[in-house]
Amino acid sequence: MAVKERILVIEDEVSIREEIVDWLIFEGYDVFQARNGREGLAVAKQERPDLILCDVVMPEMDGHEVLLEVRSTPELVDTLFIFVTAMVEKTNVRQGMNLGADDYIMKPFTAKDVLDAVRSRLAHKATRQQELQIQIGSMEDALQDERRQAMLRSQLVGMFSHDFRTPLAVITMSASLLRNYEDRLTPDRKKEKFDQMISSTKQLTQMLDDVLFVVEMGNIDFNYRPVWLNLSEFIRKIVVDYQDLFSETHQIHFVSRLDKDVAVDPKVMRQIASNLISNGIKYSPRRGEVWVSLDRVDDMLVFEVRDNGLGIPEESIDTLFEPFQRAENTRLIRGTGLGLAIVKQALDLCGGRIEVSSQEDVGSEFTIYLPLQTAPSY
Ligand code: ADP
Numbered sequence: 152m153a154v155k156e157r158i159l160v161i162e163d164e165v166s167i168r169e170e171i172v173d174w175l176i177f178e179g180y181d182v183f184q185a186r187n188g189r190e191g192l193a194v195a196k197q198e199r200p201d202l203i204l205c206d207v208v209m210p211e212m213d214g215h216e217v218l219l220e221v222r223s224t225p226e227l228v229d230t231l232f233i234f235v236t237a238m239v240e241k242t243n244v245r246q247g248m249n250l251g252a253d254d255y256i257m258k259p260f261t262a263k264d265v266l267d268a269v270r271s272r273l274a275h276k277a278t279r280q281q282e283l284q285i286q287i288g289s290m291e292d293a294l295q296d297e298r299r300q301a302m303l304r305s306q307l308v309g310m311f312s313h314d315f316r317t318p319l320a321v322i323t324m325s326a327s328l329l330r331n332y333e334d335r336l337t338p339d340r341k342k343e344k345f346d347q348m349i350s351s352t353k354q355l356t357q358m359l360d361d362v363l364f365v366v367e368m369g370n371i372d373f374n375y376r377p378v379w380l381n382l383s384e385f386i387r388k389i390v391v392d393y394q395d396l397f398s399e400t401h402q403i404h405f406v407s408r409l410d411k412d413v414a415v416d417p418k419v420m421r422q423i424a425s426n427l428i429s430n431g432i433k434y435s436p437r438r439g440e441v442w443v444s445l446d447r448v449d450d451m452l453v454f455e456v457r458d459n460g461l462g463i464p465e466e467s468i469d470t471l472f473e474p475f476q477r478a479e480n481t482r483l484i485r486g487t488g489l490g491l492a493i494v495k496q497a498l499d500l501c502g503g504r505i506e507v508s509s510q511e512d513v514g515s516e517f518t519i520y521l522p523l524q525t526a527p528s529y
Pocket of ligand 1 (some may be wrong): 426430431434458460461462463471476477478479481485486487488489490491492515
């Protein structure tokens with residue numbers, strides 16, 4: 152017995168009391184005894200036993216009164232309570248059980264009767280406590296999850312009010328410049344302003360998509376909804392969109408070795424692809440290159456985005472998939488720190504995973520693996 156359980160025996164008949172006490176001590180319990188109800192209650196308050204064995208008929212304070220006192224004393228309210236009673240007092244037994252006793256033992260009893268009752272009550276209580284502990288644990292987890300979600304939401308609001316202003320300001324200022332000074336702007340300057348407006352609009356769209364996606368993923372009814380998709384074409388279009396947007400600064404290569412339709416959720420794939428490709432562009436210098444590839448290895452879909460950019464310091468790699476975490480070497484480049492967290496959460500939901508390998512000033516490679524389901528025929 153790791154921790155000795157504590158038992159109090161309240162019985163006015165000396166021979167019975169001493170016999171019970173001996174049996175219990177022999178079994179390894181910590182045992183206290185009292186000669187009557189009043190004394191028993193005082194010992195109970197002082198020693199806080201796990202279980203009380205109590206005679207019903209006693210002078211001064213009877214067993215029922217002791218039980219009522221125990222159940223109305225905050226520090227004793229959960230104490231297990233077993234009556235020890237004579238056969239003739241059957242109505243007393245019912246009354247006692249109604250008052251909240253846990254069990255009763257009829258006199259005359261054997262050592263086995265007493266020890267079985269004690270063991271079974273203590274074991275029952277231990278199981279109940281374990282169940283409660285598990286329940287408390289899962290409630291705490293849910294509460295922590297709720298807190299995390301609430302924090303994420305409030306950070307999102309903060310990010311929104313702060314980061315939305317910049318691209319909006321760029322669009323407003325570029326538009327008024329084009330409207331008010333059209334005649335003075337060279338064609339190159341005009342193009343630059345239009346490009347800035349398009350890029351800021353894309354940025355806003357991506358942020359909005361991210362936020363909506365995070366909110367949707369936080370909903371209990373978020374479902375991964377795979378549909379049959381020509382994923383190569385789907386990703387190619389995303390690559391072309393980015394290439395158009397960054398035609399003057401970056402080169403994006405795309406290769407696919409997938410020759411069949413696959414079952415994936417397009418919304419999830421779009422989030423993953425656009426977050427990884429835009430990062431590859433954002434964190435590599437002008438004239439940087441980004442390689443995007445799709446492949447199938449065994450029953451896994453493998454999607455890879457590699458760049459020859461800034462790379463990620465080793466100490467930051469483990470935290471980048473948590474919301475709002477950004478590496479030191481990219482502080483000067485605008486970002487929310489949400490993209491990779493979204494990608495990771497999305498992959499968790501659909502049974503996938505992401506791996507990263509990166510070296511500072513050389514480049515980064517993000518690889519995602521998704522359980523693959525291919526169409527029977529193309
Ligand atoms: P954001 O790009 O908006 O900051 P992400 O969650 O997409 O948010 O990325 C988190 C951080 O991971 C980035 O701030 C950056 O420090 C690092 N990171 C992500 N992708 C790359 C990459 N391709 N090259 C270098 N660093 C990267």
